[in-house]
Amino acid sequence: MQHPTENPWTTLSEKNIYDNPWINVTEYQVLNPSGNPGIYGKVHFKNVAIGVIPLDAELNTYLVGQYRYVLNQYCWEIPEGGGPEGTDPLESAKRELLEETGLKATEWTELLQMHLSNSVSDELSIIYLARGLEQHEAEPEDTEELLVNKVPFEDVYQMVCRGEITDSVTVGAVLKLKLLLLENQL
Known part of the structure; x- marks a missing residue:
């Protein structure tokens, strides 16, 4: 599929609006693709979003439960x-x-990379499959109050399908892994 490679937007100016150790927010004065003036805000993430879907020999995975402040929900x-x-x-x-889990893995495979909200941020997520699992002691950060549950992968897939899991990194990882399992590519 062919697509244009030139940027149709013109940046007239930029202004740093907010900055902390995790994000930076910039406001741009722009000319949009039709040539009209406007503004565009961009949230730059200073970290790459990392996801890991651990999978044991019996096709169980591990979910982490926590209260998400921004969503005001568990x-x-x-x-x-x-x-x-x-x-x-x-x-x-x-x-x-x-x-988060106390697990170490001997086999690692990159499952996918995806942008999480490309209309307002540049946040990139890289998601890995971890196999050959060994249990060790978890080392959560002081900002994390976590529960860890070992769950059959098929049950997690059904949770995603029913909308019980809505975290985009998790949804992407589960759907990609399900596809690979269905196509016997693991």
Whole structure:
């Protein structure tokens, strides 16, 4: 499929609106593709979103439950977190898996990369499949109050299909893994 490679937007100016250790917000004065003036806000994430779907030999996976402040609700999701820009994302994935579940894996496969909200942010997510699991002691951060549940993968897939799991990193990981299992590619 062919698509244009040139940017149809013209940036007239940019202004830093907000900055903290995790995000930066910039407002741009622009000319849109039709040539009309406008504004565009961009949220830049200073970390890569990392997700890990651990899968044992019996096709069980591990979900992490935690209260998500921004959503004001409790959520179940795969182990995930942030990897600082410039850091090997696989090393960040290994750290997150150990921190949140106490698991270490001997086999790692990158499942997919995806942008999480490309209309307002540049946040990139890299999701890994972890196999050859060994249980160790979890090392959660002090900001995390987590529950970890070992769940048959098929049950997690059904939770996604019923809309009980809505975290985009988890949904993407589960659907990609289900497809690979259906196509006997694992």
